[in-house]
Amino acid sequence: MSPLVRGAIEAAGLADVLEARLRGAAPDGAIGRLREADLLVLGALADCIRAREAGDEVRIYIREPPAAQAPQAPPQGERELTGSDLLREIALRRIAGPPNAPVRVDWTRCGLELAQVALCFGADELAGTIATKRGELIAEGDLLGVGKKSRHESAREIKRKELAACVRRSGRVPVFVRSDAGVEGEEIS
Amino acid sequence: MTLDAIAERVRRGERLTPEDGIVLFHHPDPVAVGQLANEVRERLHADRTYFNRNMRVEVTNVCVASCLFCSFAKLEEGAPGAHTMTLEEAWRELEIRMDDPPGEIHIVNGLHPGLDFSYYEELLSGFKRIKPDVHLKCFTAVEIHFFACHYGMSYEQVLRRLLAAGLDSLPGGGAEIFHPEVRSRIAHDKATADEYLEVHRVAHGLGMRTNATMLYGHIETFEHRVDHLMRLRALQDETGGLQAFIPLAFHPDGNGMRNLPPPTAIDALRTTAVSRLLLDNVPHVKAYWVSMTPEVAQIALRFGADDIDGTIVHETIYRSAGSRSPGALSTAQLVRLIQEAGRVPVERDTFYRTICEHPRAAVPEAAVKVRDRKSRKHLEVLS
Numbered sequence A: 001m002s003p004l005v006r007g008a009i010e011a012a013g014l015a016d017v018l019e020a021r022l023r024g025a026a027p028d029g030a031i032g033r034l035r036e037a038d039l040l041v042l043g044a045l046a047d048c049i050r051a052r053e054a055g056d057e058v059r060i061y062i063r064e065p066p067a068a069q070a071p072q073a074p075p076q077g078e079r080e081l082t083g084s085d086l087l088r089e090i091a092l093r094r095i096a097g098p099p100n101a102p103v104r105v106d107w108t109r110c111g112l113e114l115a116q117v118a119l120c121f122g123a124d125e126l127a128g129t130i131a132t133k134r135g136e137l138i139a140e141g142d143l144l145g146v147g148k149k150s151r152h153e154s155a156r157e158i159k160r161k162e163l164a165a166c167v168r169r170s171g172r173v174p175v176f177v178r179s180d181a182g183v184e185g186e187e188i189s
Numbered sequence B: 001m002t003l004d005a006i007a008e009r010v011r012r013g014e015r016l017t018p019e020d021g022i023v024l025f026h027h028p029d030p031v032a033v034g035q036l037a038n039e040v041r042e043r044l045h046a047d048r049t050y051f052n053r054n055m056r057v058e059v060t061n062v063c064v065a066s067c068l069f070c071s072f073a074k075l076e077e078g079a080p081g082a083h084t085m086t087l088e089e090a091w092r093e094l095e096i097r098m099d100d101p102p103g104e105i106h107i108v109n110g111l112h113p114g115l116d117f118s119y120y121e122e123l124l125s126g127f128k129r130i131k132p133d134v135h136l137k138c139f140t141a142v143e144i145h146f147f148a149c150h151y152g153m154s155y156e157q158v159l160r161r162l163l164a165a166g167l168d169s170l171p172g173g174g175a176e177i178f179h180p181e182v183r184s185r186i187a188h189d190k191a192t193a194d195e196y197l198e199v200h201r202v203a204h205g206l207g208m209r210t211n212a213t214m215l216y217g218h219i220e221t222f223e224h225r226v227d228h229l230m231r232l233r234a235l236q237d238e239t240g241g242l243q244a245f246i247p248l249a250f251h252p253d254g255n256g257m258r259n260l261p262p263p264t265a266i267d268a269l270r271t272t273a274v275s276r277l278l279l280d281n282v283p284h285v286k287a288y289w290v291s292m293t294p295e296v297a298q299i300a301l302r303f304g305a306d307d308i309d310g311t312i313v314h315e316t317i318y319r320s321a322g323s324r325s326p327g328a329l330s331t332a333q334l335v336r337l338i339q340e341a342g343r344v345p346v347e348r349d350t351f352y353r354t355i356c357e358h359p360r361a362a363v364p365e366a367a368v369k370v371r372d373r374k375s376r377k378h379l380e381v382l383s
Helices: A003-011 A014-023 A033-035 A040-055 A082-097 A113-122 A153-168 B005-013 B018-026 B032-045 B089-096 B119-131 B142-151 B155-165 B179-188 B195-203 B222-239 B264-276 B294-300 B333-342 B365-382
Strands: A059-063 A103-106 A125-127 A172-177 A187-188 B050-051 B052-056 B106-107 B135-138 B210-216 B242-249 B306-311 B344-348 B354-357
Touching: A003 A014, A003 A040, A003 B005, A003 B032, A003 B344, A014 A040, A033 A082, A033 B155, A059 A153, A082 A113, A082 B294, A082 B306, A103 A113, A103 B119, A103 B179, A103 B333, A113 A125, A113 A153, A113 B032, A113 B264, A113 B294, A153 A172, A153 B089, A153 B306, B005 B018, B018 B222, B018 B365, B032 B264, B050 B333, B052 B089, B089 B119, B089 B333, B119 B142, B119 B155, B142 B155, B142 B195, B155 B195, B179 B264, B195 B210, B210 B222, B222 B242, B242 B264, B264 B354, B294 B333, B333 B344
Parallel strands: A059 A125, A059 A172, A103 A125, A103 A187, B050 B306, B050 B344, B052 B106, B106 B135, B210 B242
Antiparallel strands: B344 B354
């Protein structure tokens, strides 16, 4: 951890939370301070804990959408969670949640942009369906591609590559996981 | 040079070097870079975060230039999708909104070879007739350069005639990437970097204020971005006429670089932060929500940006390139985005004079409920 980051955490009065968490202890009584903390300090704190507990791998779960179902919009009311709220929530889960529990973000609901940023705020798993950026689901066998490669590539494969690139461009290592059976952790969307 | 050494220099008020810029772009911790940019942002503006009540008008998409990144332009009148508004159609865009009128009209167009210069003069004077106090922020430096070449005038002559017709300031579009290694490939047949900067220099000399942009996330390198920012910083040292810098994320749909991935959100946030740190003499850095989505723009308010642009109302350039952002945001939505980022919303005019300062914490009840619900979950986790 750089002195810049450590200094910010100390200045925010959260050094004890970091020390406790790195010892594997729960930051008892700190939830109020955490909720009041500056978003980026919270993110830096969560990212330190994530790096220690989960390393650089980002597990990616691709869900199969229900057959013949239109893309699902988040239920009314769920949209109330803004980008800042989402990141704060993710950071809090990493800092105040059970040690070593994965923190997963659903890119189908919050968008891949925010999901990528969430990787810097304590998240270590991504989940969602393969869809176009307008939310239209991509079926097995659909072809995509541009220019000379137009409609010569599997659309799902292209999207998988985009997901992997998105994770790599956040400085992390993508790992696609076939089944999420047995994984414990809370999902945030 | 480490981030901590750069931070020390930023805190001492020392100017960063191009090499520092490269380090910041490559640094593995974008949140730490954002924290440093946020320090500068809060030193300059505290929690005040600006927006305005503006309206975009694009009167023509007919354009003789063939920029690789553009999904908006049509090469000639009559081509599928080509459009040029009559003056009456353009003025109507304002007339129909006079019950809640914009304070600023922001006009950006294609480089249309078939219109008389008087079209543009009448366009401006017509808007002023409808609403005399509306601020007209119109025509990029690339358009001004085109007008000068096409109609046989100097930059100063073009600007003086447009000022006489009602022009108030210039927007920042058309900068793209200044470095010739990139510009010659993506925008070879329009104003060069030197010409773009010269138009701004002349405008500043006439007492005008302008903005500047950078289109990032395509074929350029971090070195090209830093070079771009350094050229703008040098211009600002010379003239002091730039009000705001706006990093614009490249969108690939429907243009000549559609095989490239768009820049990611982390890149957008990092670029905002580095811009804030390198452009120590430009007062404002915008998080242009049309380019980076409202959600990411809100987060950028913690990464060095102090302005989220405005209501926009009707934007087609980014939407042509696949932007998923909504076409417009209401002032209430902008206020809420800013408040929920923990900032103080300030409605401004184009010159950043305060029109209305909103309260800090008037978060809508619905958002509070969501937060409370989520926090209860946390408390359950802890117990």
